[in-house]
Amino acid sequence: MDYFHNLVNLPNLDGPLVGRQAELLTLHQTLAGGGCVAIVGVGGQGKTALVWAYFKEVYGEAGFAKPIWHTVRGDGTDLTSIATYLEIDFAGTRPEQTAEQIRANLMQQARLLVLDNFEDAIREGGQLSPDLEALWPKIVGLNGPSRVLITSRDLPKLADNYFPSLGMLPLHPLADNDGADLLRQRGLNNQPENLLRSANQRAAGNPLALTLLANLVKRGHALPNLLKEGGNWDVNLQENPLLLVKTWDLLLNENERETLKALAVLRPPLSRPLLDYVLQPPMLPKQTEGQRDELLRRLEHDLGLVSSPGYQLHGLFRRFVLDKKLIEGEAEIVAWTAALYFQFEEMPHLRACLKIELGS
8 A cells, every 4th residue: 555655646535434335336346347437426425535445445456557546627737637647648739639548548558547526627507628528538438447437526518428338426425324433433432322313414414524523522512512503504515514614613723724725725636845835934834844744634634624645625625715714815825835836846956045945
């Protein structure tokens, strides 16, 4: 498993997979001979966690080339990023040609390709960004040795023409017993079974909602009181963000909030040197490496909002931060700081002159 943790474009979602064993078995059966499957569900249903569990198990099989986990951006760079991962020479080619090169590569050798958060490439009206529109028909009907997994809240409207050849795996809410198991796994072992089942019902079986709820309870907020708040919790946290708001207001300190703002702006996954560079004044007060390690550990392991390596914010929480918590000008400051980092990486003589320590 060490190989995974050397790749910046892979998340770290190690931990028990609760309530999705049937779906995991379906993935193994459907993709036994290769092909493409789209895992679809509302935000927080555990699409990425399910694919990560499958990904770890299957990569150990003999004959697979290096894995590729791509977090979709939807900004027109996805196609060339995937081609770069595959070591394809796409210079001077049109998107349709590059997409065909990717398809040919996937047909020639066994690959594991994940396209995570595909909804970020779907534009208003259901259309895809042009580069992924070129790639879509090349992968959804894939019948070679490679296995392609797509996670998305929605699928593009143009996909209607290709649905007959696309494997679909919708993720449904967790059953009450599975939701109760997840809450216990998140530390609520001392809560009565009836309250755990009630919590799953209120959270509409949404694993992220249950994780956020467990975080609040572990920090002193009584579960019976939380279950009385906010009317009905919607299955889609983006539409009824009560637990997101409580997490932001009650569980995060100012440094943690600023870190989440930076991660919300700076998608895709960030290397640790880049994150360390961004998380300094004016974004955060000067901190020791140990203080920053502790900050990121709490966001990742205690609260479950951040994954690493390749630091990234949970997609649903990212949209919440972008929509509700970024004040005008903050996004520009973070993006400008990151742009400076990349400039310094390209101009080592300038970096040396300014004596900026970027880390290894």
